[in-house]
Amino acid sequence: MKHLAKQLVEKQPVYEPGRPIEDVARELGLDLRSIIKLASNESPFGPSPMALEAAREALTNGHRYPDGNATHLKEKIAETLSLKPEQLVLGNGSNEIIELLGHAFLRKGDEAVMGKSAFIVYKLVTLLFEAVPVEVPLAGHRHDLRAMADRITDKTRMVFLPSPNNPTGTANEESEILAFARDLPPHVVFVFDEAYAEYLDSPPDLRPLIEEGRNVVCLRTFSKIYGLAALRIGYGYGSAEWAALLNRVRQPFNTNAVAQVAALAALDDRKFVSECRRRTREGKEQLERGLAAAGIEFVPSEGNFIMIKVGDGRAFFERMQREGVIVRPLDGYGLSEFVRVSIGTAAENERFVRTLESFKSSSD
Numbered sequence: 160m161k162h163l164a165k166q167l168v169e170k171q172p173v174y175e176p177g178r179p180i181e182d183v184a185r186e187l188g189l190d191l192r193s194i195i196k197l198a199s200n201e202s203p204f205g206p207s208p209m210a211l212e213a214a215r216e217a218l219t220n221g222h223r224y225p226d227g228n229a230t231h232l233k234e235k236i237a238e239t240l241s242l243k244p245e246q247l248v249l250g251n252g253s254n255e256i257i258e259l260l261g262h263a264f265l266r267k268g269d270e271a272v273m274g275k276s277a278f279i280v281y282k283l284v285t286l287l288f289e290a291v292p293v294e295v296p297l298a299g300h301r302h303d304l305r306a307m308a309d310r311i312t313d314k315t316r317m318v319f320l321p322s323p324n325n326p327t328g329t330a331n332e333e334s335e336i337l338a339f340a341r342d343l344p345p346h347v348v349f350v351f352d353e354a355y356a357e358y359l360d361s362p363p364d365l366r367p368l369i370e371e372g373r374n375v376v377c378l379r380t381f382s383k384i385y386g387l388a389a390l391r392i393g394y395g396y397g398s399a400e401w402a403a404l405l406n407r408v409r410q411p412f413n414t415n416a417v418a419q420v421a422a423l424a425a426l427d428d429r430k431f432v433s434e435c436r437r438r439t440r441e442g443k444e445q446l447e448r449g450l451a452a453a454g455i456e457f458v459p460s461e462g463n464f465i466m467i468k469v470g471d472g473r474a475f476f477e478r479m480q481r482e483g484v485i486v487r488p489l490d491g492y493g494l495s496e497f498v499r500v501s502i503g504t505a506a507e508n509e510r511f512v513r514t515l516e517s518f519k520s521s522s523d
């Protein structure tokens with residue numbers, strides 16, 4: 160049926176996800192339990208017990224359609240962020256919000272400005288709507304907001320900024336982000352991706368921009384610190400006008416009932432979240448010590464992952480995989496000398512570091 164498909168479908172690049180443990184076990188004939196996955200920036204600490212309990216209970220109503228408006232969850236998020244529920248849009252992961260932004264705003268030939276080694280979904284969605292990705296090189300692995308501002312034209316419709324960025328782990332300062340956003344012309348939608356905001360001590364606050372009536376949208380997810388990646392739930396917030404637009408282009412039941420109640424309970428379990436944050440920091444220090452001892456360069460990270468310089472990233476990824484450790488190669492991001500390692504439990508981090516050391520001693 161190839162010839163029946165739209166041309167852009169054949170040209171569309173394919174997203175390469177972190178490899179699932181089951182696939183690797185099957186391919187390499189390894190025991191499932193001997194494999195660790197540090198490849199998708201998932202929380203190794205799992206969901207909060209409160210979220211699990213809520214999810215289990217929601218399953219008994221599995222025969223009912225979910226609340227398409229996610230009323231309770233929106234109220235809870237709005238309360239947490241001092242917003243109005245009408246300013247929120249829920250998505251099947253925040254990735255879906257990125258796609259909905261494309262539906263609502265990207266026309267053929269529009270330009271979308273993004274970092275060259277930014278989260279790759281921005282580029283994929285831009286291409287899907289026949290818009291043009293304008294990729295701006297990072298400076299020192301950090302988004303270069305001046306260079307991005309220089310690439311804004313009459314055709315620019317959207318600008319993406321993730322901070323911290325995935326995969327580089329770098330973040331931009333609140334003051335430079337606010338100044339950048341205030342300088343954007345009124346025909347541009349500024350998309351600020353806060354997938355890792357909860358790992359920061361004081362994440363940039365863009366709500367003043369929204370209050371000023373600027374075209375600013377922020378994205379958050381329950382896939383990272385809240386440990387609900389499998390349930391696929393995230394959200395965007397902006398003006399009520401923006402949210403009303405996006406709600407017209409989404410499917411009526413885009414987020415499921417189990418995810419909605421689990422996310423709500425996860426927000427309530429603040430103690431669990433701060434514990435996850437603390438353990439992630441400790442894990443980061445543990446990995447950093449191990450990398451330093453092995454003489455491996457890394458980019459200091461503000462997220463729950465570290466980008467490390469290994470020479471041939473693809474070869475390193477394969478070698479680690481044979482030892483039962485799944486990391487993420489980054490050649491798709493134009494970073495072929497690097498891999499990305501998600502911060503795991505203390506035992507997983509230890510295993511990664513010991514595997515690194517074994518590489519070193521076998522090549523000495």
Ligand SMILES: *Cc1c(COP(=O)(O)O)cnc(C)c1O
Pocket residue numbers: 200251252253254255278321324325352354379380381382383388391392393
């Ligand atoms: C993980 C991630 C997301 C969130 O993805 P979900 O669809 O919510 O699972 C969004 N942006 C960035 C930069 C990410 O790394």
